[in-house]
Amino acid sequence: MAEEREAAEALVTDLQKKVTESFEVFDHENNKTVDVREIGTIIRSLGCCPTEGELHDMLAEVEEEEPTGFIRFEKFLPMMTKVLLERRYRPIAEDVLQRAFEVLDEKKKGFLTKEELIKYMTEEGEPFTQEEMEEMISAAVDPDKNIVPYKDYVSMMVVDY
Known part of the structure; x- marks a missing residue:
């Protein structure tokens, strides 16, 4: 049981590292935010292929109540980690x-x-x-x-x- 938990924690850590690295490429101000227009590119760079409608839903999940045009890392990381863990939006075979x-x-x-x-x-x-x-x-x-x-x-x- 402990080995399975350690493996799961290692997977989450690895996924979070990948999400962080992809996000940081587009965080030009180094302030833990990216332009909302870059989110689709970040998501696709992580191997996910959502439709435009699915991407819109993902953005709605992480946008501020009053949209600023920027997405904050602290909101993006948990959503994207969950998407990757669930293997959603996989590319077509x-x-x-x-x-x-x-x-x-x-x-x-x-x-x-x-x-x-x-x-x-x-x-x-x-x-x-x-x-x-x-x-x-x-x-x-x-x-x-x-x-x-x-x-x-x-x-x-x-x-x-």
Whole structure:
């Protein structure tokens, strides 16, 4: 029993250290606060992939009663530690991503065109912003052929935790 408790405490300590390190990267004033607009980046750097709606809910949990535009570390740390312990907002598995691209590739070509990618990512589901789309295009599209060879792209997207 004591060994299990020690292992659990070590896990919490390790997670809190990771959260602290990620938060500190964006704490430019070294005052234990970060701009609310940076929280999504911090959360994603910790291996979580919440939707925009889920991110909004997480922000609501840690924002001040009177929003200041900043999130305090003392509120962020317990919320984020709990999220990591519960393994919430895990990234999608590689095989699931692969199948999603295959569904979009109706002719089974093994790739999507840049235009198809833009259409699917901006007109379906939770649409990408212009900035997100530009970032995805720069990473996914083969500039010489103007296509997304999605098997390669999926392998690049998947992060092992």
